[in-house]
Structure formats: structure tokens, C-alpha cells
Amino acid sequence: MIPVNIVTGFLGSGKTTLLREILSRPEFSDTAVIVNEFGEVGLDHILLEEVEEGVLLMDSGCLCCTIRSDLKDTLRDLHDRAARGDIPRFRRVVVETTGLADPAPIVSTIAAEPVIRNHYRIGNIICTVEAVAGASTLAHQAEAVKQASVADRILITKCDLSDEAGIEALEARLHALNPAAAVLRSEGHDFDADFLFAEDMGDAERRAAEVARWLERASTRPQHDHLHDSHTNSFVLTYPEPIDWTAFGVWLTALLHAHGERVLRVKGILNVRDSDTPVVIHGVQHVVHPPLHLPHWPDADRSSRIIFITRDIDEAAIRNSLSVFLSAVAPLGNGEVAA
Amino acid sequence: MCGLCGLLGVVHWTETSAHPDAFTGDARRTIRAERSHRAAIVNTALAPLRMKVKDFQASSYILSSATGRSEIVDDIQAVWGAVERLRGAPVDPLDPEWLAALPGREGAS
Numbered sequence: 433m434i435p436v437n438i439v440t441g442f443l444g445s446g447k448t449t450l451l452r453e454i455l456s457r458p459e460f461s462d463t464a465v466i467v468n469e470f471g472e473v474g475l476d477h478i479l480l481e482e483v484e485e486g487v488l489l490m491d492s493g494c495l496c497c498t499i500r501s502d503l504k505d506t507l508r509d510l511h512d513r514a515a516r517g518d519i520p521r522f523r524r525v526v527v528e529t530t531g532l533a534d535p536a537p538i539v540s541t542i543a544a545e546p547v548i549r550n551h552y553r554i555g556n557i558i559c560t561v562e563a564v565a566g567a568s569t570l571a572h573q574a575e576a577v578k579q580a581s582v583a584d585r586i587l588i589t590k591c592d593l594s595d596e597a598g599i600e601a602l603e604a605r606l607h608a609l610n611p612a613a614a615v616l617r618s619e620g621h622d623f624d625a626d627f628l629f630a631e632d633m634g635d636a637e638r639r640a641a642e643v644a645r646w647l648e649r650a651s652t653r654p655q656h657d658h659l660h661d662s663h664t665n666s667f668v669l670t671y672p673e674p675i676d677w678t679a680f681g682v683w684l685t686a687l688l689h690a691h692g693e694r695v696l697r698v699k700g701i702l703n704v705r706d707s708d709t710p711v712v713i714h715g716v717q718h719v720v721h722p723p724l725h726l727p728h729w730p731d732a733d734r735s736s737r738i739i740f741i742t743r744d745i746d747e748a749a750i751r752n753s754l755s756v757f758l759s760a761v762a763p764l765g766n767g768e769v770a771a
Numbered sequence: 772m773c774g775l776c777g778l779l780g781v782v783h784w785t786e787t788s789a790h791p792d793a794f795t796g797d798a799r800r801t802i803r804a805e806r807s808h809r810a811a812i813v814n815t816a817l818a819p820l821r822m823k824v825k826d827f828q829a830s831s832y833i834l835s836s837a838t839g840r841s842e843i844v845d846d847i848q849a850v851w852g853a854v855e856r857l858r859g860a861p862v863d864p865l866d867p868e869w870l871a872a873l874p875g876r877e878g879a880s
Contacts, residue, residue: 678805681785682812682847683864689851690861745865753864760873761815764808 435555436507436525437629438538442569442576443531445560446589448473449620451528454494459625461493464510464522468530470498483519495522503527503541504548511551524629525552532575535559535582536696536717543719554721556632559583563594563617566602570609577664580606581696581741582716583613585628592619604654611653611666612646612699612739633714633724643701643712644730650739664696667747669754671736677704677711679761683754684713684720692718694745700738701730713738785809785847802829813850819872820858824850 441447451467454460456478467473475488475496483489487510488496500506513519529535535557542552559579562569566588569576580586586606591599599617606615616623631638650668680702688695699714712724740750806826813824813832821837824844834853835841842853855861863869870876 676812678785678809679812682809682816685785685848686816686851686862687864689848689855690863691865749865753870756870756873756876757816757864760875761812763875764811764815 433553433634434511434523434525434551435630435632435634436527436542436552437555438527438529438535438557439560440529440533440535440557440579440583441531441560442562442573442579444565445531445562445569445576446587446618447528447531447560449589450558450560450587450618450623451526452478453621453623454526454625455490455496456492456494457625458492460524460526462521462523463526464495464497464524465526465528466497466499466503466506466510467528468498470496484513487513487519489520493520495519503538504545507542507548507552524555526629529579534575534578536578536719539582539716539719543721553634555634556584556629557582557716558585558587558628559613560587560589561602561606563588563591563599563602567598567605570605574663577609578696578743580613581610581664581666581743583610584632586610586613586615587623587628588615588617590620591617607649607652608654609664609666610697610741611650611668612697614645614649633712633721639712639724640726640728640730643726646699646739647701647730647733647737650737663744664741665743665746666739666741667750668700669736669738669740669747669751671703671738671758672734674703674705675736675758676761676764677702677706679758680704680754682761683757687750687753688715688718688720691745694743695740696743697741698738700736701726702736702738703734704736809847813847815874816862816864817854818874819869820854820862822854822857 439447439450451465451473454463455465478490480489480491486497490496497510500509514521527538529538539554542548542554561580570580588599588602603615631642633639633642695717697716702711702713704711710726710729712726714721806829810824810826810832817823822834824832824834827833827843831843831845832850833841833843834850836857840857842857844850844853851862
């Protein structure tokens with residue numbers, strides 16, 4: 433399965449600089465980058481040749497193409513061309529969103545399309561936020577809040593242009609907005625490519641470390657007054673007792689059917705009945721990735737911890753709903769167990 | 772990863788089991804028992820709407836309303852879309868009236 437990373441971020445947030453770095457770095461030699469326009473990235477000095485119509489090969493070995501009619505066709509076409517040998521094979525895809533775009537539909541496209549989901553999987557969503565104007569953008573642009581909310585990694589760019597106090601305030605705000613995402617700094621060309629792009633839930637070796645990072649970040653998140661946004665809420669539900677996995681699944685699917693647009697992100701670790709090891713869930717709006725079993729607990733705490741980022745749904749409503757539903761199904765027990 | 776995770780490509784995530792060894796190795800619960808338990812939990816959620824699901828040949832579910840309308844769906848996620856089609860409105864887990872009408876909750880404050 434080829435991981436697809438989504439690079440999102442508001443206009444002027446440094447996405448193009450990040451993409452240009454990806455296209456020129458040798459560690460991305462096996463990557464195909466899908467950009468909105470060749471022109472905006474400025475490929476002239478790193479371009480090697482056009483290997484196929486609309487597909488450019490960089491000096492680094494990285495491929496670059498633009499979105500054709502839509503992302504589905506582009507992903508299918510890239511895979512087909514690589515399988516036929518028309519273009520070099522690639523092991524990672526990076527998709528650029530436009531500055532005003534919501535990244536969630538891209539996740540949905542990859543998760544829902546049967547052909548695509550057989551070849552590709554969702555990797556980390558990376559959001560760039562500019563150090564100087566980022567706070568103001570988050571305060572005034574709902575799209576920017578959405579982009580940061582659904583991200584797995586947030587890269588604060590242009591840190592050399594801001595002072596330390598400003599960056600720390602922005603970090604606190606992003607931490608409150610998206611408690612589970614790792615927030616990193618960049619001054620232009622420097623970033624940890626492996627951590628940004630490769631360390632994700634699809635990597636079985638490093639999955640437990642990623643979950644441990646979510647939980648540690650979520651447990652140290654600043655309080656809501658850092659959000660400056662009365663619409664977006666982030667919170668953690670904790671359940672010390674084991675949860676019935678099926679009941680949780682039924683409840684979450686019903687919640688996402690009715691309110692998926694407003695449940696921006698849900699991720700967490702569940703202590704489920706019948707299992708000594710935890711189950712990890714993560715989703716973006718209506719899309720919930722297949723649950724994963726961890727081989728061991730990432731810390732000493734055995735409680736279920738579920739991180740929500742919601743828009744115009746408050747914590748009490750979600751907490752009450754799940755608690756009431758779990759207690760309503762409790763008399764059903766674990767169901768019939770085979771002899 | 773348990774035996775059902777990712778099986779056949781398009782298995783909805785709710786169709787996976789909590790138990791890492793479910794349906795493989797020393798399985799403790801049969802597929803039929805798992806699906807029966809799942810249907811019982813969905814029926815708890817549907818009780819306030821006077822609707823029901825039942826497992827159909829361990830491959831899909833039949834959703835039926837109190838008026839006799841019914842629809843076959845593939846998985847739990849699809850139940851909610853079918854409920855919305857049959858009654859004209861989705862189940863809303865955040866609706867206090869739905870929560871209050873769940874079995875065992877009638878009369879609870």
C-alpha cells in the first residue's frame with residue numbers, strides 16, 4: 433500500500449516552500465508529488481525531464497504532476513503508468529491542497545474509492561501554519577482552523593521571521609486546537625522529513641510510538657481559552673472501565689452519520705472487553721480508518737482515551753451521549769460466547 | 772491485527788472484532804454470535820424509533836420499521852442511511868429525546 437500524504441495550509445503559509453524541498457531532496461526520490469500547478473512551485477532549476485505527458489522527473493528522482501480531471505483519476509493514472517513502466521515506480525504520494533481547500537474530501541476519496549483503496553492508504557496530513565500571520569489567520573479564517581484541526585503534523589513555518597513569544601503563543605493555540613498533532617518549527621528549508629511524512633499509523637513498527645505521542649500531547653494540552661474560537665472544541669473522553677467495542681462502533685457510526693461534518697477528528701485508544709491489548713481508532717470526519725490492535729499498552733494507564741475535535745458540538749453533549757448509550761447496552765453483556 | 776481487519780478489502784471498520792484472535796486461532800466467539808450481538812446493540816439504538824435490524828445470512832442486515840417497510844444493508848454504517856430513508860430523518864445520538872427513550876432509560880432524568 434502506497435501512503436498518500438496530504439499537505440495542506442492556508443494561502444501564504446509556506447506550502448510551496450515545503451513542496452519544493454520535497455521535490456529536491458534525495459530522501460523523496462521514490463515520491464510522486466501532485467501539485468495544483470507546476471508554475472507556482474517553480475521547478476525550473478530542479479527539473480530533469482518530462483518522462484510522460486504531464487509527469488515531470490526531478491533531479492532528485494522525485495516525480496511531479498498536476499491534478500488532471502480529479503484526484504481519483506490522477507491517482508489511478510499514476511498507478512497504471514508506473515505499473516506499465518511508463519514512469520518510474522514510486523513508494524509515496526504527496527498531494528498538495530489549495531490554500532482554501534478542506535483536506536477532508538481527499539481523505540474520503542482515498543478511503544471510499546475501491547480501486548484506489550486497494551493501492552493507496554492515507555498517510556500523515558501535514559498542515560503548514562505561518563509563524564507571523566498564523567494566529568491572525570486562525571482567528572479569521574474557518575478554513576485555516578479546519579486544516580489545522582484535521583492535521584497529524586503541524587509545521588510552523590518562517591520561524592526566523594517571528595519572535596519566540598509569538599511562536600510559543602501560536603504553538604499553545606495549535607496544541608489547544610488539535611491536542612494530538614505534533615507541532616514542529618521550520619525556518620524555511622529545515623524539517624524532519626521522516627517524522628513529518630513517514631512516521632504514521634500505517635507503519636506497524638512505529639505505530640505504538642505515534643499513539644503514545646497522541647496521548648502525551650493530549651494530556652498536556654492547554655485549556656480552551658487558548659482556542660480563541662468559540663466554534664471549535666477539542667477534548668478527551670476517558671473511560672476507566674473496558675468498553676464494548678461493538679457498542680462503541682455502533683454509537684460512533686450513528687454520530688458520524690448525523691454529525692460527521694462537525695466531528696473534524698476523532699482518535700484514541702480503547703480498552704475493549706475481550707482483549708488484553710488496546711485497539712486504536714482514528715478518523716477524519718465521516719472516514720474512520722480500520723481499527724488497529726497495538727501489541728501492548730503505550731503507558732501504564734489502562735483507561736480508554738478518545739480525543740475529539742468538533743465544530744459547534746460541545747464536550748458535554750458527546751460525553752453524555754456515549755455514556756448513556758454504553759449504559760443502555762450494558763445489560764446485553766458481551767453477547768454469546770462460543771464454547 | 773485480527774482476522775477480520777482488512778479482509779477482502781471492503782469490510783467496514785465496525786465489522787472488525789475487538790479480540791485480536793477473533794474468528795482465527797482459538798476464536799472465542801463465532802461470526803454468528805458476533806453478528807447477533809451487533810444486531811442486539813443496534814436494536815437498542817433503534818428501539819426509540821420502533822425499528823429493528825436482524826442478521827441476514829451472516830452477510831447483511833435487514834432493517835424494518837414498525838409499519839412494515841424494510842431494507843437490506845451491508846453493514847452497520849449503512850443502517851443509519853437506511854433509517855434516514857425509511858423515517859425521513861437520521862438517528863441523532865446527541866438528541867436528548869432519543870437518549871431518554873433508550874431501553875432502560877425511560878423515565879431517567
